[in-house]
Amino acid sequence: MIAAAALAALATVCALAAWRMTSVRWTWRAPRAAIALWQALGLTWGLASVGALLAYALEPWGRGVIHGLVYLVTHWREPSGLQRVGALAAGLALLTVLMAVVVVAMAQTLQARRRHRLLLSLVARDEPAVPGVRVVDHPGAAAYCVPGLKSQVVISEGTLSLLSRDELAAVLAHEDAHARERHDLVLLPFAALRWVLPWSKVVRDANASVALLVEMAADDHARLRVPPKRLATALLRFGTAGVYITPHGALGMGAENVMARVNRLVQPGPKMPARYRYGIVAGAVLLTTSAPLLWFLPQ
């Protein structure tokens, strides 16, 4: 019973921690460490929830989750009792859903990107002023990265006329960070979870928090190479360039997020001491290893 209880407790702790993390602000002072913690929380929550159900179902054999599952498959015995069979079915179903959702999201994302790249190859052009960047002839302001093995940075004609040279360099440094650190891979599982639990406020907030942290991490990367003030003015120019209607599903958090990023750039607070940052990362690693270890616990 210990393993099942411990895993259930772990899943609850992760859910509570995620709920807390959506409203705290210290994460902005160390976005990279916070992202690692978010990933650990998400992964551990999934493994612990599935593990708790399976551990309960397989508990009478006293073999733990992993060896219990092996025993189940090799000897083809079902656990006795309706409750335990139910827990087994629920655990396996949850595991399948979580894995399937990530796989489907990945497939859809890859397909959308392929189509996007194909269209870019047809209508985008090179611009001598910004080598290595694809330019789309459209008056709207857009700057983004199509991630992949060969990530592509794209800007619109509108961006070229909106920003000064320095600001454009700042934007490109920001996008370069996205491309280099593969931030899309960080966001993918959270976006997938949001897709399967669209009504859950915690999942929605978690997704938004991670998305903002990823932007802040890219801002931090860019400020090493360009004046932070230029990045800040570029952000504000972008935010005000919209002549568009708010896309449906947008949370009205736009301005708040932009201002949070601008304030960080213009008046950087005290940096989080390195020992705290390493502490957070170590905690994330410890958390990630805890669930798999509990899967082996025999009782």
Place this chain on the structure above:
Amino acid sequence: MDVLWAERSPLTAREVGRLIADRDLAPTTVMTVLDRLTRKGFLTRVRDGRAWRYEPAASRDAYIAELMLEALDMTGDRSAALTRFAQAVSGTEAEVLRKALTELEEE
């Protein structure tokens, strides 16, 4: 594609090859490219005697619009396919940003 977009009427592979004058392309290369674009749905073609006549399936602007919709995250599905620099915000929110921008520029 640019050649076909510039023309009003459908063209044969041979005509396309002639219009891409600056590049020394083999007629078969042009035909292969046109064939592949057709299979991907970017061109439509009709029989004209022994040759095919090709025509763009949609205008250049339509494709640009599709790209920009995704780029500005206005398709509604909020996918993680692209990573964007920043998003434009609406009316009153934009006012807050505009004020901040003026302040920052005056410093």
